[in-house]
Amino acid sequence: GAVVSQHPSRVICKSGTSVKIECRSLDFQATTMFWYRQFPKKSLMLMATSNEGSKATYEQGVEKDKFLINHASLTLSTLTVTSAHPEDSSFYICSAARLAGVSNEQFFGPGTRLTVL
Amino acid sequence: QQQVKQSPQSLIVQKGGISIINCAYENTAFDYFPWYQQFPGKGPALLIAIRPDVSEKKEGRFTISFNKSAKQFSLHIMDSQPGDSATYFCAARGRNSGNTPLVFGKGTRLSVIA
Numbered sequence: 001g002a003v004v005s006q007h008p009s010r011v012i013c014k015s016g017t018s019v020k021i022e023c024r025s026l027d028f029q030a031t032t033m034f035w036y037r038q039f040p041k042k043s044l045m046l047m048a049t050s051n052e053g054s055k056a057t058y059e060q061g062v063e064k065d066k067f068l069i070n071h072a073s074l075t076l077s078t079l080t081v082t083s084a085h086p087e088d089s090s091f092y093i094c095s096a097a098r099l100a101g102v103s104n105e106q107f108f109g110p111g112t113r114l115t116v117l
Numbered sequence: 118q119q120q121v122k123q124s125p126q127s128l129i130v131q132k133g134g135i136s137i138i139n140c141a142y143e144n145t146a147f148d149y150f151p152w153y154q155q156f157p158g159k160g161p162a163l164l165i166a167i168r169p170d171v172s173e174k175k176e177g178r179f180t181i182s183f184n185k186s187a188k189q190f191s192l193h194i195m196d197s198q199p200g201d202s203a204t205y206f207c208a209a210r211g212r213n214s215g216n217t218p219l220v221f222g223k224g225t226r227l228s229v230i231a
Contacts (some may be wrong), residue, residue, distance in 0.1 A: 006160075032216040043206060043223045044161070051216070093160050097216055104149065104210075106219060108160035 003027055004096050006109035013084055014117055021079045021112045023094030029074035030096035034106070035067075038091045050077045084116045120144055121209050123222025130229050136194040138225045140207035143188065147209040151219070152181065152192045155204045164205075165192070197229045 003026040013019050023033055031052050036044040048069050049057045056069035066088075068080040077096075081088055093111040097104060122141045130136045140150075151166035167174045167181040167190065174181045180193040194201055204226050208219040 004160075034218050041226075043221050046218050049216070049218055091158075095160075095219075105151070105163060105166070107163060108153070111158070111160045113158070 002098055002105070002107045004094065004107045004109040006092075006094060006112050008112060009110060010113045010115075012115045012117065015085050016083055018080055018082045019084055019114060021081075021092055021094075021114075023077045023079070023096070023109050025075045025096040025098070025107075028096070028098045030077075030098060031074060032097040033071060033077040034095045034097075035069060035077075035079050036093045036095065038093060038111075040091075044093065047079075081114065084114070086116045089114055089116045120220045121207060121222045123207050123225060125225060126223070127226040128228070130194075130197045130227065132197065132199060132229055132231045134197050134229075136197045136201065136227055136229070137191060138205055138207070138227070139189065139191045140209075140222050141187075141189045142209050142220075144209070144211070144220075145188070146211045147220075149210045150181070150183065150190050151208050151210075152179075153206045153208065155206065155224075161206060194227075197227075199229045199231060202227055202229050 005024045007022045033050045035047045038044050047062045050069045050071040052071045058064045071077040091111050095106045095108045097106050152164045153161035154164045155161040165176045165179045169185050178195045183190045204224045206224045207222040210219050
């Protein structure tokens with residue numbers, strides 16, 4: 001159990017276009033999902049916290065108009081990178097919080113590699 | 118301000134040896150301490166986690182040791198294997214906060230050589 005999927009796994013786009021990344025919790029409901037960005041050989045950098053049915057909470061320095069997050073259901077959150085530029089190229093990872101008694105574990109998706117040409 | 122400090126940055130261990138990765142935290146409100154394993158190009162996978170009411174937790178070859186007074190916790194990998202070669206992240210989170218994001222260490226790149 002506790003599987004989180006992401007789609008697509010890899011995407012290449014031209015500068016100026018928008019890209020949508022989906023994050024799904026496959027076998028549990030997640031009221032909260034998190035979006036991270038990871039640069040090569042670096043740790044995970046939290047971008048935003050996504051709560052089902054409400055606006056996302058963005059970390060300082062993350063442009064909310066550029067990184068649009070929608071958490072439409074208890075199993076789906078989407079991240080849209082608008083007007084993408086080469087500096088947005090990165091590995092984007094989502095995680096979903098599973099509430100199970102006192103566990104409150106977070107499970108990560110496999111990540112999406114975005115390359116902006 | 119880095120709330121979770123992880124060391125070493127990289128580690129090379131002989132096959133069959135013990136790998137030890139250490140983390141220290143500052144926020145006394147943290148009460149959940151997971152370790153994640155990440156292979157290149159993959160998302161982090163939850164390996165083992167501990168809460169401060171116990172000093173040690175063991176799952177197979179993986180053990181977390183927790184020292185509440187020192188605000189430190191460590192991951193021990195017994196009988197390390199080449200397949201354990203990955204990046205390991207420690208993390209921490211506040212009390213009763215399943216919806217609060219984890220604070221991550223900077224990671225340790227482990228290489229297990231035959």
